[in-house]
Amino acid sequence: MSPTTHWHKSSYSGNQTNCVEVGRLADGAAIRDTKNRAAGHLTTSRAQWTAFITALKTNRFH
Template sequence: MTVHHPEGWRKSSRSGRVSNCVEVGRIADGAAVRDTKDRSAGYFTTTGPQWSAFIDAVKAEKFG
């Protein structure tokens, strides 16, 4: 199992000052995502192609 150490955590500028959102960090082969309400709970990782497909689906408003 590969251990990832995310860098450059970012929160969407559209989140404003609310704390109920997610942050995204860079890893060598994709992205890491964590909950801003409980950063100590950990994060999940995704590959570059999976992350790109997710972003494309968000931009295309496929999630309702």
């Protein structure tokens, strides 16, 4: 996968550090723990990330 760029966390997090950040990849996304960035990150393909976001939006995890 390509280098991770543009890390973001939810605007709902405010100044909190107990959340996750999502980074953009050319071919997917990366996820890391805001309070432990040195621990690395997980990567997903574009298809995996799209499926995950769709599942969140359709309340599949409830």
